[in-house]
Structure formats: structure tokens, C-alpha cells
Amino acid sequence: MNETLSSMPFLPALLLHAAIPLTIILVYALVAIWAERKVAGFIQDRLGPMRVGGWHGWAQSIADLLKLIQKEDIIPADASRFWFKFAPFMMFAASYAAFAVIPFSSGYIGSMVNIGVFYLLAVTSVLTLSVIMGGWASNNKWSLLGAMRSAAQMVSYEVPTIATVLTVVLVAGSLNLMEITELQSGNDTLGFLPNWLIFQNPFLITAFIMFFISILAESHRVPFDLPESESELVAGYQTEYSGMRWAMFMLAEYADMLLLSLLGATLFFGGWNSPFGDFLAGPFWGFFWFMLKGLVLVFVMMWIRWTLPRYRVDQLMAICWNILIPLSFVNLVLAALWEMIF
Amino acid sequence: MGILILNSIFQPGLVHFLTVSAILFSLGLMAVLSKRNVIMVLMGVELMLNAANINLLAFSRFTGLGLDGHMIALFVVIMAAAEAAVALAIVLNVYNRFKTINLDEISQLRG
Amino acid sequence: MDLAAILFYVFALVTIGSAAVVVFSRNIVHAAFSLMFTLMGVAALYVLLYADFLAATQLLVYVGGILILILFGVMLTSQGYTLNFREATVNVVPAGLLSVAAAILLIYAFSTGGWVITEVDERTDTVYDLGMMLMTDYLLVFIVAGVLLLVAIIGAIVMSTRLSVNTED
Amino acid sequence: MVQAVKNSWATFKSIFTGMGITGRHLVGPTVTLQYPEERATLPKNARARLFVNMDDCIGCTLCAKACPVNCIDIETVPTTADVDLGKTSTGNPKRFWLTRFNIDMAKCMYCDLCVHPCPTNCIYMEQEYEYSEYDRSNLLYKFSQLSPVEVDDVKAKAEAEAIQKQKEKEEKARQKAEEARLKKEQEAAEKARAADDGTGAVPAADAAKAAGTAAPDAADAARVAGTAAKPAPGSPSKQDDTQNPSKGEA
Numbered sequence: 001m002n003e004t005l006s007s008m009p010f011l012p013a014l015l016l017h018a019a020i021p022l023t024i025i026l027v028y029a030l031v032a033i034w035a036e037r038k039v040a041g042f043i044q045d046r047l048g049p050m051r052v053g054g055w056h057g058w059a060q061s062i063a064d065l066l067k068l069i070q071k072e073d074i075i076p077a078d079a080s081r082f083w084f085k086f087a088p089f090m091m092f093a094a095s096y097a098a099f100a101v102i103p104f105s106s107g108y109i110g111s112m113v114n115i116g117v118f119y120l121l122a123v124t125s126v127l128t129l130s131v132i133m134g135g136w137a138s139n140n141k142w143s144l145l146g147a148m149r150s151a152a153q154m155v156s157y158e159v160p161t162i163a164t165v166l167t168v169v170l171v172a173g174s175l176n177l178m179e180i181t182e183l184q185s186g187n188d189t190l191g192f193l194p195n196w197l198i199f200q201n202p203f204l205i206t207a208f209i210m211f212f213i214s215i216l217a218e219s220h221r222v223p224f225d226l227p228e229s230e231s232e233l234v235a236g237y238q239t240e241y242s243g244m245r246w247a248m249f250m251l252a253e254y255a256d257m258l259l260l261s262l263l264g265a266t267l268f269f270g271g272w273n274s275p276f277g278d279f280l281a282g283p284f285w286g287f288f289w290f291m292l293k294g295l296v297l298v299f300v301m302m303w304i305r306w307t308l309p310r311y312r313v314d315q316l317m318a319i320c321w322n323i324l325i326p327l328s329f330v331n332l333v334l335a336a337l338w339e340m341i342f
Numbered sequence: 343m344g345i346l347i348l349n350s351i352f353q354p355g356l357v358h359f360l361t362v363s364a365i366l367f368s369l370g371l372m373a374v375l376s377k378r379n380v381i382m383v384l385m386g387v388e389l390m391l392n393a394a395n396i397n398l399l400a401f402s403r404f405t406g407l408g409l410d411g412h413m414i415a416l417f418v419v420i421m422a423a424a425e426a427a428v429a430l431a432i433v434l435n436v437y438n439r440f441k442t443i444n445l446d447e448i449s450q451l452r453g
Numbered sequence: 454m455d456l457a458a459i460l461f462y463v464f465a466l467v468t469i470g471s472a473a474v475v476v477f478s479r480n481i482v483h484a485a486f487s488l489m490f491t492l493m494g495v496a497a498l499y500v501l502l503y504a505d506f507l508a509a510t511q512l513l514v515y516v517g518g519i520l521i522l523i524l525f526g527v528m529l530t531s532q533g534y535t536l537n538f539r540e541a542t543v544n545v546v547p548a549g550l551l552s553v554a555a556a557i558l559l560i561y562a563f564s565t566g567g568w569v570i571t572e573v574d575e576r577t578d579t580v581y582d583l584g585m586m587l588m589t590d591y592l593l594v595f596i597v598a599g600v601l602l603l604v605a606i607i608g609a610i611v612m613s614t615r616l617s618v619n620t621e622d
Numbered sequence: 623m624v625q626a627v628k629n630s631w632a633t634f635k636s637i638f639t640g641m642g643i644t645g646r647h648l649v650g651p652t653v654t655l656q657y658p659e660e661r662a663t664l665p666k667n668a669r670a671r672l673f674v675n676m677d678d679c680i681g682c683t684l685c686a687k688a689c690p691v692n693c694i695d696i697e698t699v700p701t702t703a704d705v706d707l708g709k710t711s712t713g714n715p716k717r718f719w720l721t722r723f724n725i726d727m728a729k730c731m732y733c734d735l736c737v738h739p740c741p742t743n744c745i746y747m748e749q750e751y752e753y754s755e756y757d758r759s760n761l762l763y764k765f766s767q768l769s770p771v772e773v774d775d776v777k778a779k780a781e782a783e784a785i786q787k788q789k790e791k792e793e794k795a796r797q798k799a800e801e802a803r804l805k806k807e808q809e810a811a812e813k814a815r816a817a818d819d820g821t822g823a824v825p826a827a828d829a830a831k832a833a834g835t836a837a838p839d840a841a842d843a844a845r846v847a848g849t850a851a852k853p854a855p856g857s858p859s860k861q862d863d864t865q866n867p868s869k870g871e872a
Contacts, residue, residue, distance in 0.1 A: 039648065045651070046654050047654040114505070114580055115580055118509045118510075121513060122511075126493075126517065155517070303644065303648070308640065358461065358465070360560075361563065364563060365556055366495075371555055375547070382481060389472055389475065395495070404570050412504055412506070412579060413586055416507060421598070421601065423602070423605075424602050426519040427522065428605050434526065434613060
């Protein structure tokens, strides 16, 4: 009993600790949805949203959020009600839970577990199941087809993702993302480059390219957005969702995008380390650099989205099984050999 | 004093974990015995494997067995993955041939 | 009771409750989705047993792999419409009696086992230790497991390629 | 293997080419006009809302006849002798009151066919393109400058003048017929007198023939009068209908 009482003040601290990534995700999602539209607009020589708020329609996503909150929550009559309601929350919970092991700065990490990367990959594999859940519970053939495509895609692309992450883990010698980041401090490579892992081993460059392709597919971004290809499947597994449940799906997708980009930034680009050595270093600048690196990757994803057309399902699977998986394993072995020799 | 005793009874120990695993195992057994759908039987087997894993890890945690329990549990998980892949391939083949996956109707040795 | 005890009871309840739904649900897809809760609950119990690496493996392999495979199997072998995944249940009474007997026997055996309980410190470096063991004591088992997986993959691929040939006929 | 490497190289090259193009557009200038604040200037011959300069309209109804969707509805009333509406800016004399000139812009299909026949160039398309309305009836533009009272007034006057003219015409026709009859009677009398002097029976037949030829003349005159008077039976009642309330109002 005494222990229960003594654990009470621990709870507010725990909640505060857990709320930090949530705040980051929510703010990021608002900014990213606006930025995505702006990037789309500028690439197509348009302006994008300009009306809401003052400068360049900065409040557009907030207005959209208010609209979504007010919308009617429609559940199809023949849907499987419990799973239909549950799926979006499970999807968001899975992407949110994965943020626990991301080292946002040298001063903050949700949970300093030793199996950080492994935990992250394990938790994100739950996303696949929630997609199937949402698609099946809608009792709609487009939803089910989109969900099955999504499941096949995510399960397949998990293999090259894990193989490339393993390459980094092999070079870094740790599964803890904080330790991997600390390993990359300093500016000694070739005299001036930062000690980022991508400069440490030539096979990590190819690993990064494959990792980036895989995370594009994992987070359902163009050119691999088959689960929600609107021209064939209406909206894939989100077809029957509306209002806040749909917003949860969108939030989870954007959170997933940020999560995998931040993972890429941690594994290959030095995490919260400043690119200029001790210049502008420290916990707060660390957070700035980390988010900057992650958001650059997110921006590249958006850029690709408005550049490339969508692949077919068979092409998608062929890319994964014929090219990425063999190449990533060969790359893993070569990186290991490089580490052995040098 | 009473609170202390209660505390020691409810404090999860080896037996608590073993009890959970026993219930899980018997539920899996129930599924295997009473279901006639191959996939349901497969799920029952997974439940039983999980119960066994809980046992292994509980003994590894509460007795001085070290990490051997973890090792065996890891191999059980690996085996379960292989088993599921092969079993589902078989199920699909059976379905392709008999157009059913009810165990009672799949009684021929030569299809 | 401390936080660990509360967590144990919550997750034990989740595990057993959802396992009961798996067994007694009449809809296979509902059973499969409930199995997800069971597997997650078991993963949480692993964490309480200081087996963090195995908990993550459990999530990755079971929830991200086997469960998806099972769902694919359900979707590919069901006849009729999506919500109509009914399945037959037989021998409920004997099976129930047998499993209750098994549960009682097991619990009796476990609680009267007189186990020698030694307090182990919280393990933090399980991954490192497991890796060392895999490369020393369990090297042969590791290799055999790898061969087993390879055989399983080849077998599954061969069977499903034959399947596609059959369906083309 | 070589082929695969070549393919990959081609893929990456095309991806980077594409991303270069989109990247250039990303930083390039945008072409969007912020519509309510900025507007594009329309070309001179743009077809938008129709407008009628009523000062120049002579009521020829050529535009209404040209309209393929009958969206122009014109009613004209001829002016009375005591009013001079003046001339248009192009020098055409105006001879009609335009009691109704309605254009239904909801029907208009912007074919521009009404603009060209206009002899005074008074109907044309403006540069105005924002005239959406919540109610469709607001799209019926009424260009007539006369108030209802004035319309009634003008109609009554025109009516009165028409009746007046009609009466004059009838009077003339009657006088003409009378004169013809008198003339014929005279001639017949003269002939009869001559016949009395000569044979006897034949001139009577001649007289009858002459009377027969005169009768169609009278019938013609009556028909002319009839066509002139035709509007008359309807219009007096209409006049009563329209004038009585206005009197009541007055």
C-alpha cells in the first residue's frame, strides 16, 4: 500500500513525459498537412491554401481539424462496430508508442531501452494489423482490397527495412538509439565531415537508399500508395471512415511518416548531433537539428509524391522481392566484411 | 499484518505466471479439440505455444536458470513462425483441392 | 501492490479474456483480432518477466507476421461474404471437460511444485547475453533453426507455386 | 545482372530528372491570381453580361428576333403624334415607347448574336462577369425605363390614338363608299333617264349590274375598316382593366 502511495507523484511526471512526443506529433501533423499542400501547390505553380489565417493560410489545417471534429461520425450499418471503432485508435496508438524510443535530443528520450530499434520495428508492425482491421470491419470490398494490399505491402517491405536497419546496427554495435546517436558525435571523418554513420561505411549509403525506398512503402507514400490509391480503390481502407476516426487514420499516417524519417535521421544522419561539431550544440539545439533532419526527409517524401506516378501492385512486389530484399542482404554482408577489414 | 499477507499473496510471483499460462494452455486445448476449422485449430496451437513460452520465461525469471529459458522461448517463436508459414501453405492447398477447410470433411489420404 | 503487480493483473486479464474470446467466438475474423490482444498481453507479461527482447520478438513475429498470415488464410479460404465467417464447433462438452481438467491439474501441479525461488536482479543486457549464447552454447541450435526456417520457406513457396499452377488449370 | 544495373541506373536517372523538374517549379514563380483581390482583365470581345443602353434603343426588336434561346422579351408601343422621343446618338429617330425590355440572363448562352443586328449598337456585352444570384428571378434584367404608371399612360394614349385613327379611317372609308354610291346612283339615274328615252328594259339591267359592281367596292371598304378595327375590340377592355386601377390609385 505504501508503495502505491509513493508511486502517486510518479504518475504526473510519467504523463508529462509521455505527453511530449504527443505534442510534437500533433503540432507536426498540423504543420505537415499544411506544408504538403503548399509543396503540392508550388510544384504545380499554384499557391496552395491562402485564405485561413494570415500569412499564406497558415491556419488551414486548424480549420480543417475543427471541421473534422464537427463532422458526423458515420458507421456503416453492416460494419463490425467494435473493430470499426477500434482500428483508427489502435493505428495511432501503435505509431505513438513507437516514439518512445526516439531520442529527440541529448536531454530527452521517452524510454532508454536497450532494444530501441527492435522495439520500434516490432511496434510499427502492429500498424499492418490495424489497417486490415479497419478495412475488414468496414464490410466494403474496396476497403478490404485496400487493406489486403496494404498488409501485403507492409509485410513485404518490413524485410528490407529491417535488413537495412540491421546494417546500421551492425556498424554501430548497439540497438539503443541514444547510444547510436552518441556514437556519431564529433567532426572527424576526412577531417571536416561530421561523424555520421552514412559517412562511415560506403555500404551504408546504399543501405540508406534502400531504407528510404522501404520507408516510403511502409508509410504508404507515393509512389507506393497502393492501399489508398484513390483512382482504383476510392480511398482503400479509409473509404468508410469519416470525421474524427478518419482524422485519426490521417494523423497516424503522418505520425508514421515522421517516425520513420526520424529513425532515418537517427540511424544515418547523426540524430541530434549538430553538423558543425560543438557549434550550436546542446539539448535545445539538438532538438532543433534532429527535427530539421527529420523534416528534410519528410520534405523529400512530399517532393517525391508530387513527382512520381504510382506503381502497379505487381511492380511493387517485384521491386521488393526481386531487388530490395536480395540487395539489402548482400549489402548487409558487404558492410560486415568492410567492418571486419577496416 | 493482514495487509502484508494479502500483499504477499497478490504480489505476482512464479505461481501467478504459471497459473496464467495454465489457463491459456487449456483454452488453446479447448480450441484444438472443439474447433473444426483448420485455421481455428492453428490459433489454438499458437495459444498453447504462448503458454509454454510464458512458463519458460517465468522459470527463467524466478529460478536460477539464467537465460536458457529465453533461448528456448526464442526457438519456440522461430518454430512457430515456420509452422505457421507451412501450415497456411498446406491449408491453401487443401482448400484448393477440397473446397473446404473443415477437418472432418478432409478425410481422404489421396485427393 | 506496486505498479508491476497492477500491470501484471491487467495484462493477465487481457490475455485470458481475449483468449477466451478467441476460443468461444463464432466468427473466425473476430477470433483472429482477439488473438492479437492475447499476443500483446503475452508480450507485456514477457516484459514483466524481464524478457524485453522476446517481447519485441513476440510482437514482430506473432502480431506482424503470423497473425497477418492467419488473416490472409482466413480471407483466402472463406466462402461467402465478408461478415459471414462462421465455423463449426463440435464436441464442446468433452473438450470443455478435458480442458478444465487440464487446467485444474496444471494449476495444482504448479502451485504445489515447491519451486526453489531465487530473486534475480532486473536484467538489462538480455540482448547482449542472448547474442553471446547464440554464438557459443546454442550455435548448433541456431544453425538448425536457420535451416528449419529455410526449409519452411522453400516448402511454403513450392506449395503455393503448385497452388497457382493448379488454379490456372 | 548488367541489365539490372542498367535498369537501376536508368530508373535513378529518370527519378532525379523528374525531381529536378519539379524542384525547379517548386522555387519558380506561381501563376495563381488571388481572385477577389486581383482580377484578370478580360479581352475586349469577351462575352459576359448583356447590357442595353436604353437611350439609344429604337425598339426595332431585331435583337429579340436574333436570339436563339428567346431570352430577350420586348414590348413596344408606338408614340402618339404629340410626343417626340428625339433621336438616338446615332441619328435614328425613336418612334416607339419601350414598355418592356427584359433579358433573362439565366437563359442567355452568350452567343453574341443579338449584338450584331442592332442598328444603333445599343445592346452589347459588358466586362462584368460576377452576377451570381441566390434567386433565379434576380437574373431577369428589366431595362425599360418607364414606370408602370407611365406604361399604362403611354398605352392608353397609343390606344386612344389608334382608335382615333381607326375612326378617321372608317369615316374616310364610309365617305368614300357613300360618294361611290351616290355617284353610281347618279349614273344609274342618268342611264335610266336615257333608257326611258330609248328602249326601256335593258338600261334597268345595266343599272342593276352597275349596282352589283358597286357593292363589292363597299364590301372592300368594310373589310379595310374591319382590319383596322380589329385590335379595337380587345384593347378597350384592356384599357379599362389597366386604367381603372390606376384611376383608383390616383
